[in-house]
Amino acid sequence: MHAAERERRIFEALRPTGFVSYRDLEVLLDASPATIRRDLTRLEESGQIVRIHGGAKLPEGDDASGPRLMGTSFDQNITQNLGAKQAIGKAAAALCQPGEGVMIDGGTTTLQMCPHLDGLGLQVLTNSLHIVNALLPQAGTRILLPSGAVFREQNIILAPAGEESMPRFHAPRLFMGAAAIGPQGAMQADPVLVAAERRLIDRAEEVILLVDSSKFRTQSGTIVCGLDEIDIVITDTGITPEMAKALQDAGVKLVVV
Amino acid sequence: MHAAERERRIFEALRPTGFVSYRDLEVLLDASPATIRRDLTRLEESGQIVRIHGGAKLPEGDDASGPRLMGTSFDQNITQNLGAKQAIGKAAAALCQPGEGVMIDGGTTTLQMCPHLDGLGLQVLTNSLHIVNALLPQAGTRILLPSGAVFREQNIILAPAGEESMPRFHAPRLFMGAAAIGPQGAMQADPVLVAAERRLIDRAEEVILLVDSSKFRTQSGTIVCGLDEIDIVITDTGITPEMAKALQDAGVKLVVV
C-alpha cells in the first residue's frame, strides 16, 4: 500500500467522529506501527490533523461534529452515505424561496438541509428535535413545532391520535425522508412515523423526497405514500436507470446530485 | 476510550443542568474511578469546570449575585446560585407523585428538578427546550410539548396569541420559576414569558414557585400572578423573616431548604 492510499484511509476514518485511535489505524492500514506514526507525524506537520496520545483528531473548527443527542441508531445512520446526504441536502435547500414557510420531516438526510438554510429567513415547521437543534443557531430562521409527546427512538414529536397538533399551517413544500423507496412509493420502518408523515403530507402543496440511492435497494415496512403523491425526488448518482425511468413514468420529477 | 472522547462526554453531560455527579460519569465514561478523577482534576486545573464533592459543575458566571434583568444568557444564569437551585429542585421533585402528570415552566431553577425526576414515571408538559434536553435521557419520563414557535432568548416554545397550543391538558401541579418575587406576587422580566406562564397557571390545580432567595431582593418588570394564586413557594435559607411572614400571611405555604 502506498502512502497516498494510507492518507486517504486515515481521513476516511477521521471524518465521522473527528477522531481515530491508533489501534483502529493499525487494523485499517495494515501497516507497521512505525509507518503509522510516520504518517501521523507528517500529516500533523502539514497541519491537516492534530496528534494526541493514542490517536489523532481533526483540527479544531472544521470538525463535522454536529449535534449529538443520544447514542441511538440515529447516530450510526447519520454517518452512512454522509457525502451523498450532504449533497442531497444542499440541493433540497436550494428549492426553498427566501422568507417562505416550509415543513421538514425528521431524518438523517433532511437534517443535512439545515446548514444551507441559514440566511433565507424561512419559517420551518418540523417535528424533529434534531432539526430544531440544528436550526437553533440560525437567528433568522423561525422554528415552529407541533404539540405532542416526544418519541425517543426517533427524537420526534408525535401527536396523540386524532388530535389537532399543529397551529393552522399550510406550506408550499414538505421535505421528507424515507427508509426505502420503490414502485409502491415511499416506505418507513416504523408505523408511528407513517402517521406523523401522513399528517405533514396533507398540509403540503408539494412533497419533496430526499433519499440517497441506497434507499432504492431496500425494502422496508409500511408505505407512507404512493409515487403519485410525490412531486420531486432528490437522490445521488447511484440510482439505476430503471428506477429513474420508473419514477419519471409515474410523473415524479427527478433531481440527481 | 480516550481522554478526548471522555472530555467530550463530560461536557455533554454537563450542559443540560450545569452539573454532573460522579456516579453519572462512572456509567457514562465506562472508566475506572481513578481515571474519572484525573479527568476532572485536569479539567479543573485548566479552569473549564469546578469540582465539588460528588461531581463537577460549570464555573460560575461573572457576577455571582445581585439583580440581573435580561441580557445575561441562560448559560450564565445556570451556574448562579447553583447549589441553592439544586436543593430547591430536589425539594420540588419530592412533591411529585409517581406516575402523575405535571407542568414545568422553563427556567434555571426548575431545570434543577430534572435530575430528580428519573424513575418517577411522570408525564411532563413543558414549554422549555432546555428541560426537554435534560429529560431526554430519562426513558421512563414522558415529555409533552405545546405547539408554537421557538423563542430563542429563553429557548421556550411560544404559542401565537390566542391560539390553542396545548393538547387538552390539566395537571395537579405547575412548577414555575420567576425573575423576582415580592408582595405584589411573582414577576418576570420579559412580557412574553408572562403570557406563556399565565396559560400554564390556568391549567394547574396547584402553583409551586421555585425561587432562590436572591429573587426576593429583586424588582423585575411584569407581574405574572399575585401571591393569592401561588400555593407553595420553595426557596433557600437566604429568605428574610419579614418576607417569610408576608408570604405566610398571604396564605402561601413556604418550604425552605
Place this chain on the structure above:
DNA sequence: TCATATTTGATCGCTATTGATCGTTTCGAA
C-alpha cells in the same frame, strides 16, 4: 545491471495513561 535514494519494518528504552489498592475525609441520615 548496479549503485543509490527512499520507504518500510523491527527493536530498544522511555514516557504517558490507566486501573487497583490503600488510608483518609466528607457528607447525609439516623
Place this chain on the structure above:
DNA sequence: TTCGAAACGATCAATAGCGATCAAATATGA
C-alpha cells in the same frame, strides 16, 4: 451528635503508546 457509606487523594504496578535508531525491502536512475 454519631455512624456508615460514599467520595477523595496518593501511591504503585501494568500496559500501551512514543520516538529514535538501524536493518531490510523497494523504487529510481545511470
